[in-house]
Amino acid sequence: MTRAVRTPAGSRPALAAALVLTLVAGGFAAWTGQGWYAAAHDDTAAYAAERDRALAAGEQAVQNLNTLDHRQVDRGLDLWESSTTGELHEQLVDGREEFAGQVKAAKTVTTARVLSGAVTELDERSGRARLLVALRVTVTTPDNKSTDKDSRMLGELTRADGRWKLSGLGQAPVGGTATG
Amino acid sequence: MPTPRHHLNRERRRQARADQPVADPASPVGLLTEPAPPTRRRTAAKPVQEKQEKQEKRERLEKREPRDEEHAQGEEAASRPRHRVPLLVLCVLTLLLGGFAGWAQSRTGELRDDPARANTALTDPARTSEIKGQTAVAVAALFSYDHTDAAAFERAGKAFLTGKAVEQHRTLFAGVLAQAAAQKSVITTTVTDSAVERIDGDRARVLVYADQSSVSTAGPAKPKAGRAQPKAQDQGVYAGAMFAVDVVLRDGTWLVEGIDTFGR
Numbered sequence: 354m355t356r357a358v359r360t361p362a363g364s365r366p367a368l369a370a371a372l373v374l375t376l377v378a379g380g381f382a383a384w385t386g387q388g389w390y391a392a393a394h395d396d397t398a399a400y401a402a403e404r405d406r407a408l409a410a411g412e413q414a415v416q417n418l419n420t421l422d423h424r425q426v427d428r429g430l431d432l433w434e435s436s437t438t439g440e441l442h443e444q445l446v447d448g449r450e451e452f453a454g455q456v457k458a459a460k461t462v463t464t465a466r467v468l469s470g471a472v473t474e475l476d477e478r479s480g481r482a483r484l485l486v487a488l489r490v491t492v493t494t495p496d497n498k499s500t501d502k503d504s505r506m507l508g509e510l511t512r513a514d515g516r517w518k519l520s521g522l523g524q525a526p527v528g529g530t531a532t533g
Numbered sequence: 534m535p536t537p538r539h540h541l542n543r544e545r546r547r548q549a550r551a552d553q554p555v556a557d558p559a560s561p562v563g564l565l566t567e568p569a570p571p572t573r574r575r576t577a578a579k580p581v582q583e584k585q586e587k588q589e590k591r592e593r594l595e596k597r598e599p600r601d602e603e604h605a606q607g608e609e610a611a612s613r614p615r616h617r618v619p620l621l622v623l624c625v626l627t628l629l630l631g632g633f634a635g636w637a638q639s640r641t642g643e644l645r646d647d648p649a650r651a652n653t654a655l656t657d658p659a660r661t662s663e664i665k666g667q668t669a670v671a672v673a674a675l676f677s678y679d680h681t682d683a684a685a686f687e688r689a690g691k692a693f694l695t696g697k698a699v700e701q702h703r704t705l706f707a708g709v710l711a712q713a714a715a716q717k718s719v720i721t722t723t724v725t726d727s728a729v730e731r732i733d734g735d736r737a738r739v740l741v742y743a744d745q746s747s748v749s750t751a752g753p754a755k756p757k758a759g760r761a762q763p764k765a766q767d768q769g770v771y772a773g774a775m776f777a778v779d780v781v782l783r784d785g786t787w788l789v790e791g792i793d794t795f796g797r
Contacts (some may be wrong), residue, residue: 365689371623376601378630386639392644397656399648422654468795469777471728471740485728485740486797503795505742505775520711525726525742527773 404475408483410517411510412470415486418522419504420466426453438513439520460495468503480512485525539670549688606671654729654737661729667787668739668780669724674775675789676745678713686710695781695788702792716749722774735782743774 354358392398414436421429432455433445470486486506493499644650655661674689685789694702726742748769779791 360683368620368623371627375623375627375630378627378634381634382630382637385634385641389637389641389644392641395644395650398644398647398650401652401656402647404654405652413556431741461714468775469730469740471730472579472655473726473728485726487743487777489739491715503775503797505773527744527771 382482382512400475400477403477404472404482405500407475407510407517408472408484409511410472411472411482411508411519412486413466413512414517414519415470415488415508415522416465416467418519419463419488419490421456421461421463423456423460423462426456436519438511438518441520441522442518462493464493465490480517482512482517484508484512502524535746556795607696624736628658651733653732655704657732660732664707664726664732664737664739664787665778668727668789669777671780671787671789672724672741672778673722676720676743678706678710678718678720680714680717680719680750683714693789695783696790698789698791702789705792705794713747719744719748719750719769721748730777735789737780739780740777741775745774746770747772747774 358430399407417432417436420432420443430445430449434442434449439444466489468487468489470484474481474483476482484507486508488504488506490502490504491499492502505527507523507525508519510517511520512518555796603767653660671689672695673732674685677689678686690699690702722743722745724741724743728740730738730740746769776795777793778789778792781790782788782789
């Protein structure tokens with residue numbers, strides 16, 4: 354008779370404990386699952402990723418547009434054109450012949466190194482961004498003299514077919530835009 | 534001398550076994566109405582009685598005849614699988630849910646550790662503009678010098694510099710200061726463009742484009758500013774500068790912790 358009482362009573366606490374554990378595990382699963390969902394669908398993260406994509410593409414494009422070897426002008430200019438879009442792209446295409454002639458005549462080799470770069474504006478919906486790129490340009494003349502020049506580049510990026518390309522590039526104006 | 538009784542009992546058991554198939558096995562009445570057991574139990578020797586009882590028990594179990602002891606045993610046997618199924622289900626559920634929780638947690642950690650996400654430049658617009666604003670103020674103060682108020686330069690250094698930037702700033706201005714004092718120069722630095730490269734908590738790196746004007750009020754000495762030409766002494770000389778500063782948040786103020794002039 355004692356066994357008859359003990360047996361169901363003995364399994365009931367085990368069952369209750371298991372139920373509590375299951376509920377706790379369920380709570381954890383819900384909590385972590387929700388955290389994971391939030392992390393995976395975080396707009397801020399998507400924006401940050403887009404910012405980094407724009408910066409990487411922008412820095413590469415600015416570097417490309419400041420790199421040209423007179424021995425491989427066509428290859429260099431093809432790269433220029435593939436790195437740009439919009440108005441800047443048209444300018445480069447229009448001025449290509451003339452520019453290629455100048456570089457071939459000058460026999461210069463220009464290389465560039467990005468010192469630092471950062472995005473200042475990013476509109477991921479319209480696909481436009483602005484960035485600053487600190488650039489060190491090295492120009493080597495035919496007599497093997499090379500000169501370094503630092504450039505403060507201001508770039509404008511436009512997303513075309515899912516890729517960020519330069520649509521505008523210029524140097525930050527030096528001194529006295531206010532005073533002339 | 535158990536021999537005759539043994540023999541008798543054996544005979545009876547044999548008879549009982551022989552009788553059983555005849556009795557309807559499905560009906561418990563057959564066993565109860567059987568006249569032999571009561572007499573047998575009374576007369577039988579102990580070992581035989583035990584054997585007999587065991588056999589009867591087995592028969593009753595087979596026929597599911599209820600009896601106190603057997604009732605308990607039967608319930609135990611039935612309850613074991615009945616209670617184990619939910620317990621097992623709960624255990625499996627716990628393991629599955631726990632496993633999912635662990636997996637989700639590690640995935641979340643992976644996503645959160647993404648370096649792109651850790652950098653809050655632009656994604657935190659308030660902090661980004663705060664850093665840009667404070668950096669512009671600090672740079673303007675740190676890179677400007679007025680010979681009539683040399684103490685302001687010292688104050689700016691104490692207010693906006695920390696760590697290795699103190700030494701970097703001193704090195705940058707070592708030659709400039711002596712010259713500026715002699716020439717009674719006024720050097721004014723204005724940030725024209727800046728961009729926050731990275732914000733990582735209370736540390737950030739800012740790329741700065743600045744204009745530097747240098748006005749000398751003491752005759753035709755050469756102005757200092759960079760690669761500018763001394764063509765317009767009276768109006769001052771402009772030069773563009775670019776550098777990056779590492780800033781750190783201390784007591785609500787972003788202080789310059791490092792100045793990177795890109796090796797110049």
